[in-house]
Amino acid sequence: MVPWLSPDAPFPPVERALGASSGAPGLLAASADLLPSRLVDAYRHGIFPWYSDGQPVLWWSPDPRMILRPDEFKVSPSLRKTLKRVLRDPAWEIRVDNDFAAVMRACANAPRHGQRGTWITADVIDAYSSLHRIGDAHSIETWLDGQRVGGLYGVSIGKMFFGESMFAAVTDASKIALAALVAHLRRNGVELIDCQQNTAHLASLGGREIARKAFIAHVRATVGAHAIGWRFDKQVLADWIGQGHADNSPVPTL
Known part of the structure; x- marks a missing residue:
């Protein structure tokens, strides 16, 4: 019961x-x-x-529990080329918390294979927007030519990031935001992103399942840490791409 x-x-x-x-x-x-x-x-x-x-x-x-360790994030050759283009071209931007509620609405409207409707209702948007106002929820946004074309949002407590949802209006826009998030979290010593439930898309990016007991132990050990900062842009990708690491290899420390 x-x-x-x-x-x-x-x-x-x-x-x-x-x-x-x-x-x-x-x-x-x-x-x-x-x-x-x-x-x-x-x-x-x-x-x-x-x-x-x-x-x-x-x-x-x-x-x-489905998780993604930032040092296990997989970068395909095509995504690596895209990230390099993002770094070269000023038309591409990474913005943080530019319009949190708008990112949630975009995620709510994104089509999901095998799903009808969305759990991101008006009440959910209001609740997470309240967390955003107190600094516990954040959006990472991909912009092209002044238009928001992708992004994600989640909850950040201590040195733990809980991913919620992402969307893309153009190819790879959500992956660009995720790559920026991964680089930022590595820079700040965050070792694990909660992805909640298993999907083929997350698995293709390096996500995997761990036992709930291990997940809970990690959460307990990290949520009490000092909160990380959330001021960054696409520059967080520059050192990573400049390292020239091999396809699908762990992301080097920034």
Whole structure:
């Protein structure tokens, strides 16, 4: 039985989430509220919300957990060429937190293979925008000729980054934003990006699954660290590309 959380009730231990044999593996709890304080508490415990419009707020902690280690990020030859072009051409920009809510809306409207609708509802946008205003959520945006053409957003607590969603209006625009994020996180000693659930796209970029126990241990060890800064642009890519590292090799420290 999935517990219903009152506004002041704490989350149950993640080990109580439904198992693989259930119809909803990883489902931990449900609630009516999506308050910023509840969201921050959830991420600090390795829990995230995911639900459809009209449902209660459903809280998840799946086992295994999909993650991407910045030093395992895979760069294909074609993406490397694109990144070099981004660095050369001033028409390309990487902006951070230029318009957080607009990135969320773009992610909500992005088509997803095998999915109908979106979980990024107006209430979700409001809740994460509140986290953005207090400095716990950020957007990394790819711009071309003055137009936002891709990006991603997520939650940053201590030395842990929890990825939420990304979109691309032109080829590789979201990958450019992700590459910039990876370079920035490596520069700041962040060792793991939470990707929540397994997708072929994330796996192609170096994402992989780890046991929930290991994931939770890493979260506990990193969320209490000093928060990293979020002022950067496409220059974070320059040293990386200049290293001339081999295809699909680990990204060198910036």
